[in-house]
Amino acid sequence: MQTETQVGTESSAPTTGAVTSRESHISATAPGQMRVIKRNGTVVPFDDSKISVAMTKAFLAVEGGTAAASSRIRETVNSLTSQISATFNRRMPSGGTIHIEDIQDQVELVLMRSGEHKVARDYVLYREEHARIRAAKSTTTTEPQPDSEYGTIMVLMPDGSQQALNMVRVRTLIEEACEGLAEVDPEEILQGAMRNLYSGVSLDDVNTSLVITARTLVENEPNYTYVTSRLLLDKLRAEALSFLNVTEQATHHEMAELYPQALAAYINKGVELELLDPKLLEFDLEKLGNALDHNRDDQFTYLGLQTLYDRYFIHCDGVRFELPQVFFMRVAMGLAIEEDDINARAIEFYKLISSFDYMSSTPTLFNSGTLRPQLSSCYLTTVPDDLHGIYGAIRDNAMLSKFAGGLGNDWTPVRSLGAYIKGTNGKSQGVVPFLKVANDTAVAVNQGGKRKGAVCAYLETWHLDVEEFLELRKNTGDDRRRTHDMNTANWVPDLFMKRVFEDKEWTLFSPHDVPDLHDLYGEAFEARYNEYEAKAQTGEIKLAKTVRALDLWRKMLGMLFETGHPWITFKDPCNLRSPQQHVGVVHSSNLCTEITLNTTADDEIAVCNLGSVNLAQHIVDGKLDTDKLKATIKTAVRMLDNVIDINYYSVDTAKNSNAKHRPVGMGVMGFQDALYKMRLSYASDEAVQFADNSMEAISYYAIEASSKLAEERGAYSTFDGSLWSQGILPIDSIQKLIKARGEKFIEVDTSSTLDWDSLRETVKTKGMRNSNVMAIAPTATIANITGVSQSIEPTYQNLYVKSNLSGEFTVVNPYLVRDLKERDLWDTVMVNDLKYYEGSVQAIDRVPEDLKALYRNAFEVEPRWLVDSASRRQKWIDQAQSLNLYISGASGKKLDITYRMAWFRGLKTTYYLRALAATTTEKSTVNTGNLNAVSSGGSETPSAAAPAQEAAEPQAAEVPKACSLDDPDCEACQ
Known part of the structure; x- marks a missing residue:
C-alpha cells in the first residue's frame, strides 16, 4: 500500500545504474539523519565538525594562531557550531537534506549575529572568490549536459525500486498551488526545490x-503561506486516497471528481475500523459527496492545514485518511445525526464551517461523528470538603480530560491549613496538597493524547490558604506545595475590591467556619462577611487572619507578574448578571475564564x-454585513444546541446539568482582522464603538436564534424563574450590578442601537432554548485553522515565529505587507527592520504615521483600550470573555491601574497578563540600532543594543520567536 507523498514519478520501469550527471551516490545514514547535498551532487551525512574546521580556519586567518587567540577561537567556534546545528535540527526535526550553500549561508549569519564581523567579511570574500573559480571552470567544461533543465532525477520508491521524477506533474502541482494568488512565482519555487x-x-x-x-518565502510575501499549504495537500491526498484505495495520487483539480468517492470510502472505512459511528452510513453519501467543494481547500494557510493534519484528522496506524473537506463533512454529519432531515442539515452545517464563517470548538472537531462524541468544551466543578468528594472530583477531572474537556475547579469549600478534622481529631493540611494531586492528574491525562491536559483551580479571596495559593506557580520553595502545570485564578468578591479602594483591612477564614460565604454574593455576602469578621474579632472564630486589603492585592498583582498566575476574576458580576441565579451560584469560571455557570458539589458539573x-468574514465593503451575520448565527446556534443532545458524557453529573440548562457559548474571532478591513486602529474610539456594535448584533441574533429554537423544540427545563423569563436580557442585567455595587464603584456604558423591546417580549413569551448563549473563548487553534487573529486579541507581532505542537511557523501580517507594497515600501530592508524590531513598525522612520497607528502590536496598544472594548462587549454577554491584558514596561502601578479599571468597568473576568518585560524574542546584531530604518535625510545615533558597524558589512536578522510563556496562543480551550 502506497502512503508516501506522491509528488510525481514517471510510469517507466525501475531503473538502476548511472542515469545522468545529477545522480548521487548516497552515503549510508540512519533514518531521520540530516544529509548534505554537495555541489557535485553527492549526498553525505551532516557532520558539524566540518563546520567547526571551516570556521576555525577563518578565525585563524584573521586573528592569527597565538595561544590566547586559539583558546578564544576554540570556545567561540564550538558555541557557533552548536547554534548552527540547533538551527537545522529545529527546521528539520525528522531529518532531511540541506544544500552546502545553505550551510554556508547560516555560517555567515551566525558570524554576523555574534559580532564577528571581520571574520564574516573574510568568509564572504572567500566564498565569492571560489564561486568565481567554479563559474570559470563550468564555462570551459566539455562534460555532456542533461537534455532538460534539471536532468533526470530518480526517485526511490517504498518497494526499493526507482522511478524518474515526473517533472510535468511537479510543475502542475506548483502552478496549481499558485493559482489566483498575486505576487507568487512558480518558477522560484521550482528552482529552489530542485x-x-x-x-x-x-x-x-x-x-x-x-x-x-x-x-x-512567506516572510517576503504572505501569499506563499497559501502556496505552501496547497503543496502540502499533495502529501495529504496521497496518504489518504491510497489508504482508501481511491487512487494513488491526485492534483487539486482532479479532486472535484474524487472528493465524492473519497467521502464514501472514508465513511465506510472509518466504520469498519470502529472509528466512526455506524449511523453515518444512514446518510446519503452520494448527495453529501457532491456537496463537497474542493476549492475550499485553497483557503488554508500553511499553519492552518498543518494543524489540522497533525492533530485533527482521524488516523489509523499513523496514517491520516481524512482530507479537509471530508473532515468538515464528518463534523457536520455528526452534528446533524439527530435532525429530522439529516442530509439537508449536514450540508447546511458543512457549508458554514468549511467557509470559515464560523468554526466549532476543538472538542467538537475532534470527536463529532465518532463512537464517543465528546463535543463539549468546558467543565466546571465544585470540590466538596471531604476526602471521598475531593478524590471523586479528581477522578471526574481525569475522565473529562481524557475526552478533550477543559476544566475549571472551585476549591473554595476545602478547609484551610490548620483547620480541625473531627473524623481523625487532627488538623488539615489545607487545600494546597490536593491541588498538587490535581496538577499531576492533568499532566497524566493529556486529552486523549491530542493536546495537553488543562485545568484551572479557583479560590475565593477570603480563604485562609489564599496567600499560599498565590505562590503555587513559583519556582522556589517546597516543590510538594507547587503546581507548575496547572492554571490558577482568584475568585474575587466585590467587597474585597471596595476594601482595596478604601485601603481597609480584610479577614481570611477557613471555609468550615464560614460555610455560607461560598454561596453568597452581593449585599447578602457583604452583610454575612461583616458578621463573621465581628466574630473573629471577639475570638468566637479562632482560625482567622486579618491583613491589609491593599497588601494582599499587591501580592496578587506581584505573583501575577512574576508567575503569570493566579488570574483575577470577579465573583459578584458573574453572579449578579447570571440568568440562572434562581437555581444556583456561579462558584468559578472555566479553564479560560469565559464560562460563568452555576455548579454544586453534589449533582451538577456545569458544561459549556x-x-x-x-468576524472578519462578515466585513463586506468595510462594513459589518448584519444580514450575513444573522444567517451565520442562526445556523451556528442550532449546531451548538445539537451538541448537548449528541454529546458523550463521561460523568453523569455533567449530563444532568447540561440537559437541564442547555448552555452554549457563541463567541467571536478575527476581531483584529475586521478592524484592518475597516481601516481602524485598535487603539481608537472607533474600534471601541465597533466592539460595542458588533457584539450587540451578535447578542441580538444569538438570543433571537435561541428563542426561535425554543419555539421549535421547547424551552430549557429551568427557564421559569430565570432572568430571561422576566424579560431581563444581558443589557438589562448590568443594572443589577450597578445597584448592588453603587455608582461610586462602577462606570459602564449602557447605550444600545437595536430594537431590544420586541426581543424582550419574544423571549418572555416563547422562551429560550439555552440558559446561556454567549461566551468569548480564546479560539487559539481554531483561529489558526481559519487563518485569522484569535478571539478579540490585537495583533501579537507583525512578524514572528509561532511554535506549537505542529512545529514552527513564520507569521507575517498580510494586511501590513499589502499596505507597504501599495506604497512601494516592502523590500528586504523592511523585512530585516521588522525582524530587528520584533515585528513592530513604530521605530521604522519610513513607515507612515497612519500605518504606524493601524499596525500597533499588542504591547503598543495601551491596556485601557483593551479594557474599554471588553467593557462594551461585556454588557451584551450573558457569560464572560477571555481577555488577555498586554502591558508594555509593566510596573506595579500599571498593573494596579489596569486591574482596578477592569473591575471598575464591570468586567467579569480577566485572563493572562502578558508583560513585555518577560518577552524572550531574539535580536540580531546589525549595523546600527535602527538598522536601515533611519530617514534618508539624516543619521541616527546607534543604540547600546546594537553597536555601530561599517555600513558595507552584511546584515542579517532572525524572525523573532515567541516563547511558550509569552505566545498568547494558549491551546488548551479551543
Whole structure:
C-alpha cells in the first residue's frame, strides 16, 4: 500500500545504474539523519565538525594562531557550531537534506549575529572568490549536459525500486498551488526545490523540498503561506486516497471528481475500523459527496492545514485518511445525526464551517461523528470538603480530560491549613496538597493524547490558604506545595475590591467556619462577611487572619507578574448578571475564564459548548454585513444546541446539568482582522464603538436564534424563574450590578442601537432554548485553522515565529505587507527592520504615521483600550470573555491601574497578563540600532543594543520567536 507523498514519478520501469550527471551516490545514514547535498551532487551525512574546521580556519586567518587567540577561537567556534546545528535540527526535526550553500549561508549569519564581523567579511570574500573559480571552470567544461533543465532525477520508491521524477506533474502541482494568488512565482519555487533534490531521494522528501522552499518565502510575501499549504495537500491526498484505495495520487483539480468517492470510502472505512459511528452510513453519501467543494481547500494557510493534519484528522496506524473537506463533512454529519432531515442539515452545517464563517470548538472537531462524541468544551466543578468528594472530583477531572474537556475547579469549600478534622481529631493540611494531586492528574491525562491536559483551580479571596495559593506557580520553595502545570485564578468578591479602594483591612477564614460565604454574593455576602469578621474579632472564630486589603492585592498583582498566575476574576458580576441565579451560584469560571455557570458539589458539573463566529468574514465593503451575520448565527446556534443532545458524557453529573440548562457559548474571532478591513486602529474610539456594535448584533441574533429554537423544540427545563423569563436580557442585567455595587464603584456604558423591546417580549413569551448563549473563548487553534487573529486579541507581532505542537511557523501580517507594497515600501530592508524590531513598525522612520497607528502590536496598544472594548462587549454577554491584558514596561502601578479599571468597568473576568518585560524574542546584531530604518535625510545615533558597524558589512536578522510563556496562543480551550 502506497502512503508516501506522491509528488510525481514517471510510469517507466525501475531503473538502476548511472542515469545522468545529477545522480548521487548516497552515503549510508540512519533514518531521520540530516544529509548534505554537495555541489557535485553527492549526498553525505551532516557532520558539524566540518563546520567547526571551516570556521576555525577563518578565525585563524584573521586573528592569527597565538595561544590566547586559539583558546578564544576554540570556545567561540564550538558555541557557533552548536547554534548552527540547533538551527537545522529545529527546521528539520525528522531529518532531511540541506544544500552546502545553505550551510554556508547560516555560517555567515551566525558570524554576523555574534559580532564577528571581520571574520564574516573574510568568509564572504572567500566564498565569492571560489564561486568565481567554479563559474570559470563550468564555462570551459566539455562534460555532456542533461537534455532538460534539471536532468533526470530518480526517485526511490517504498518497494526499493526507482522511478524518474515526473517533472510535468511537479510543475502542475506548483502552478496549481499558485493559482489566483498575486505576487507568487512558480518558477522560484521550482528552482529552489530542485536545488535540494538528487537521484535516490524519497517521494516524501520531494514534497518536503517543495513545501520548505515555499515556506521560506512567506516572510517576503504572505501569499506563499497559501502556496505552501496547497503543496502540502499533495502529501495529504496521497496518504489518504491510497489508504482508501481511491487512487494513488491526485492534483487539486482532479479532486472535484474524487472528493465524492473519497467521502464514501472514508465513511465506510472509518466504520469498519470502529472509528466512526455506524449511523453515518444512514446518510446519503452520494448527495453529501457532491456537496463537497474542493476549492475550499485553497483557503488554508500553511499553519492552518498543518494543524489540522497533525492533530485533527482521524488516523489509523499513523496514517491520516481524512482530507479537509471530508473532515468538515464528518463534523457536520455528526452534528446533524439527530435532525429530522439529516442530509439537508449536514450540508447546511458543512457549508458554514468549511467557509470559515464560523468554526466549532476543538472538542467538537475532534470527536463529532465518532463512537464517543465528546463535543463539549468546558467543565466546571465544585470540590466538596471531604476526602471521598475531593478524590471523586479528581477522578471526574481525569475522565473529562481524557475526552478533550477543559476544566475549571472551585476549591473554595476545602478547609484551610490548620483547620480541625473531627473524623481523625487532627488538623488539615489545607487545600494546597490536593491541588498538587490535581496538577499531576492533568499532566497524566493529556486529552486523549491530542493536546495537553488543562485545568484551572479557583479560590475565593477570603480563604485562609489564599496567600499560599498565590505562590503555587513559583519556582522556589517546597516543590510538594507547587503546581507548575496547572492554571490558577482568584475568585474575587466585590467587597474585597471596595476594601482595596478604601485601603481597609480584610479577614481570611477557613471555609468550615464560614460555610455560607461560598454561596453568597452581593449585599447578602457583604452583610454575612461583616458578621463573621465581628466574630473573629471577639475570638468566637479562632482560625482567622486579618491583613491589609491593599497588601494582599499587591501580592496578587506581584505573583501575577512574576508567575503569570493566579488570574483575577470577579465573583459578584458573574453572579449578579447570571440568568440562572434562581437555581444556583456561579462558584468559578472555566479553564479560560469565559464560562460563568452555576455548579454544586453534589449533582451538577456545569458544561459549556463553544463555537466562534469569524468576524472578519462578515466585513463586506468595510462594513459589518448584519444580514450575513444573522444567517451565520442562526445556523451556528442550532449546531451548538445539537451538541448537548449528541454529546458523550463521561460523568453523569455533567449530563444532568447540561440537559437541564442547555448552555452554549457563541463567541467571536478575527476581531483584529475586521478592524484592518475597516481601516481602524485598535487603539481608537472607533474600534471601541465597533466592539460595542458588533457584539450587540451578535447578542441580538444569538438570543433571537435561541428563542426561535425554543419555539421549535421547547424551552430549557429551568427557564421559569430565570432572568430571561422576566424579560431581563444581558443589557438589562448590568443594572443589577450597578445597584448592588453603587455608582461610586462602577462606570459602564449602557447605550444600545437595536430594537431590544420586541426581543424582550419574544423571549418572555416563547422562551429560550439555552440558559446561556454567549461566551468569548480564546479560539487559539481554531483561529489558526481559519487563518485569522484569535478571539478579540490585537495583533501579537507583525512578524514572528509561532511554535506549537505542529512545529514552527513564520507569521507575517498580510494586511501590513499589502499596505507597504501599495506604497512601494516592502523590500528586504523592511523585512530585516521588522525582524530587528520584533515585528513592530513604530521605530521604522519610513513607515507612515497612519500605518504606524493601524499596525500597533499588542504591547503598543495601551491596556485601557483593551479594557474599554471588553467593557462594551461585556454588557451584551450573558457569560464572560477571555481577555488577555498586554502591558508594555509593566510596573506595579500599571498593573494596579489596569486591574482596578477592569473591575471598575464591570468586567467579569480577566485572563493572562502578558508583560513585555518577560518577552524572550531574539535580536540580531546589525549595523546600527535602527538598522536601515533611519530617514534618508539624516543619521541616527546607534543604540547600546546594537553597536555601530561599517555600513558595507552584511546584515542579517532572525524572525523573532515567541516563547511558550509569552505566545498568547494558549491551546488548551479551543
